[in-house]
Amino acid sequence: MEKKMGVYICSGCGLGDALDMEALAGVATSEYNVPVCKQHPFLCSPEGVALIKSDLESGEIDTAVIAACSPRVMTDVFAFSPDKVVERVNLREQVVWSHPANDEDTQMMAQDFLRMGITKAMESESPVPFEAENLSKRILVVGGGLAGITAANEAAKAGYETILVEKTDQLGGYLKDVYKLPPSQPPYEELQELDLQGLIQEVTERPKVTVYTGAQVAQVSGAPCMFDVQIAQNGNQVQERVGSIVLTTGAVEYDPQKLGHLGYGQFPDVITASQLEPLFKSGDVKRPSNGQPVNAVAFILCAGSRDPEHLPYCSAACCVESLKQAKYFKEANPESAVYIFYKDIRANGNYELLYKQLQKDGVIFVRGTVSGIEDDGSGSLIILAEDILTRSPIMSESLDLVVLANGMVPSTAFGEPYKAQAQKEGEEAQEVPADTILASNILNLQYRQGPELPALKYGFPDSHFVCFPYESRRTGIYPAGTVRAPMDYARAIDDATGAALKAIQCVEMVAEGKAVHPRAGDLSYPEFFMQRCTQCKRCTEECPFGAINEDEKGNPLPNPTRCRRCGVCMGACPERIISFKNYSVGMVGNMIKSIQVPDEYEEKPRILVLACENDAYPALDMVGIRRMGYNPWVRILPVRCLGSMNLVWIADALSKGIDGILLLGCKHGDDYQCHFVKGSELANIRMSKIQETLNRLVLESDRVRLEQISIMDYHRLPQILDDFSSKLEEVGPNPYKGF
Structure with a gap:
């Protein structure tokens, strides 16, 4: 069924002062023959919203393109019936607020953004929620x-x-x-x-x-x-x-048998914190070696934790547990000698008050690295350590009991x-x-x-x-x-x-058929055109969330309620059989093709930026909010995740004559920041295949670059974009311009 589209252009927030509104409207009416194209001074006002809503409810349109502020803002204001397609075009943060007013390049940028938005709206369908029987909420x-x-x-x-x-x-x-x-x-x-x-x-x-x-x-x-x-x-x-x-x-608890250097297994009076608890609970706290009372005790913190040979991480609760157990001894006998050997005391928050109280109770805190435990010759134990501050050796008094605060290991x-x-x-x-x-x-x-x-x-x-x-x-x-x-x-x-x-x-x-984080509320889900599936298994291998199983023949078996809607499977599929109703390989490819590329004699290169919607896209918004400028050759296309990038988009862009492609994704590696875990890493891996595409087209590798960006890196973006533009000037124009 043919779509009935309306384009609504806002002139508020400085847009009307910086852009030629009539020329912008001409993109919709002349190039795309959109039957309804209206301008309003403030589309986010009750009157502006009512204008769009009235056209949708009357049936005059079923698809609305709103050219105004970033799609990341006013989401509640522009929330219409879910059976209607609504596409937002970012003219404020990423055009007018980050580029000179009434400039030819700024106008061309706005018009290209509108072209991409109209193209996407034309090809999008309203998502239909996934429905299943016998759902449980237990x-x-x-x-x-x-x-x-x-x-x-x-x-x-x-x-x-x-x-x-x-x-x-x-x-x-x-x-x-x-x-x-x-x-x-x-x-x-x-x-x-x-x-x-x-x-x-x-x-x-x-x-x-x-x-x-x-x-x-x-x-x-x-x-x-x-x-x-x-x-x-x-x-x-x-x-x-x-x-x-x-x-x-x-x-x-971390296996204490591995802590022989601290005397565990060698001396019966060296025990762990978990072995001490039942002794106090039973009321029978005695030395394991001879059954005598405990009058002097020492706790060794970080026993195996924060140690590259054992547990490299801090086990978080050990310090407080040792403070608690030291309090056991002082409550039972205020005259008992209690020592705590520590690297750092991590008694954060209100536990600081317990720590101070124990100091008042007479607990002796020794900041030192324990080097060994020895028998004092009478059956008691002594601790040998090095003072962290003075580097001088320390020897404890004779002890009846040593308690190791060994760390915790997840089940x-x-x-x-x-x-x-x-x-x-x-x-x-x-x-x-x-x-x-x-x-x-x-x-x-x-x-x-x-x-x-x-x-x-x-x-x-x-x-x-x-x-x-x-x-x-x-x-x-x-x-x-x-x-x-x-x-x-x-x-x-x-x-x-x-x-x-x-x-x-x-x-x-x-x-309700909605996705959980990070695309919370998303009603779309991937659809598979199985007739063309080659059982390559890339979708099952690359999905970060285990959303796709396989049958005995290797055919993918998608589980829509496991899906996070990232589109990584879509980017992985070489046959392009996976798509969403409002996000597909062909749709994004046509958005790229809708960009107007001047010929090389106009000396106006074009740079396509595929920006992750989770960090890179909001960082670009932040650049506009801070009124920081960057090169006007840039055309920004948000993607659900950089892992959803299909290599055909690179070929489409370069064949179109676009001079350079910048991939902006989240940090990857051990301390990854990618909301979809592997997306940026997958894009980085696919860069090797991008090289093959460039070689096939006889183009320079410098035309495609990947940058890791978090939302906090917004201040770096103008320089990144300008540097990439300068590099492309050195490389020269894309030879495919005009073809």
Whole structure:
């Protein structure tokens, strides 16, 4: 059906003073024969919005192109019926606010932006939400420690049915052996009693919570709102359908057997912090070697943590746990000698008050590096250390007990690395580095990409650590507590509450056919034209979120509710069989072809900027907001993720006569910033194939460049764009101009 399009041009915010509005309107009416083209001094005003809304509701138009401010602003103002196509053209931040007013080049830039917007609107269709039957909004919580109990409680209190699975025969996790908790209320100087039974009773008595103890998750298949979970309990299999999963399987202490240099295993009076807790809980604190009372004790912090030979990271809670346990001894006997050997004390927030109170109680803090532990000749122990500040040797007094504050290792860190499906003869070699997935037998996902969550090199589940801390790379599965990152009790409670909220958000959005982060609310999803599929498997291998499985013949089996709508699969597909209703390879290619390229004699080169919508595009907006200028040869085209870039776009641009292509994506590597995890890295890998395209067209490699940009790098962009323009002047015009 032919579209009925309307173009609405705003003259407010300086646009009307800087641009020839009639010439701009002529692009719509003369070049594209748009039947409705209207100007308004302030389209974002109630009158301006009413103008557009009236035309949409009357049926005069079904597609609106709004040429005004950035699509990143006024999103609520220009929110119309979801069955209408609305395309925004950024004339304010990226044209008028960043280029000279009433300038020929500025006018040409505005007109090209409008051409691209009209082209996209002409080819876009309104997304139709993915619908499925038997959707579930139940929440599965795996792990029954403090974080698991909290997540189950919070989800149930919000009105959602919750299933809690614990592998042991009793809820509580690490708390089962804990004597007291660090202070969490004023004056933050005294320890708090632990009411574990009260917590367990609260969750088990909730009518919306089903608890399985002595049980494990045998298998998880499906996708958000359609997860089919097999739970093994007492030799039986129970099948449950759930909408999302909160993973709270916790952490275990770092293996103390590896700390022989600190005397563990050599001296019975060297124990770990977790071994001390049950001694106080039972009220029987004695020396393991001879059963005598403990009158002098030392704590060694960072025992194995912040150590390149053991755990390179800080385990976060060890300092506070040692302060708490030092308080145990001072409460039991104020005259006891208590020492704490530390590298740095990390007692942040209100824990600082506990630290100061212990100083008043007489605890002796020694900032030194422990070099060894020896027998003093009478059966007691002495600690040898070096003072960090003076570099002088330190020898402790005779000690009855030494407690090692060894760090924590996530439960996901165990097991052999999962080996992805082997490459078959004739298949293209995998270009993308394989994810780190440990077969730790926790979730047992039936995913082509592996049975557990992708992990960082230390075993913690990977996520976008800056913007989305609860997210994993498996949609609908949210790690919380110490399985996600080292943390103390108070933070674990907050963490579990946040993960429960994310799980609820997930089921509610998926039930409406919407995407979760970072394109939250997106109703589109990829569609596959299977008749042309060659079973190359690149879409399944490159999807950062495991959204695509495969059948026995290697055909992709997409799971729309797992999909984050990044378009990485679209960029990966050499046959271009994957598209969205409002984002496709052909659509972007036609947007590129709509750019007017002057011939070489006009000396007005053209630069196509493919800008990631998550960081690079808003950074370009920031340049305009700060009124920072850059070269007017630039034509900016936002992409969902740089990983969605298909190589045909490069060929289209160069064949069109565009002189240079700048790819602006997020930082990649170990500390990646890409919202879609691998997008920028994939684009970087594809640069090698771009070289092949350039060689085929007999063009210079300098015509295509990739830059890593975060939103905070906006101040660098003018220089990057100007430098690239200067380089293209050296290279000379694209010889394909005019063809």
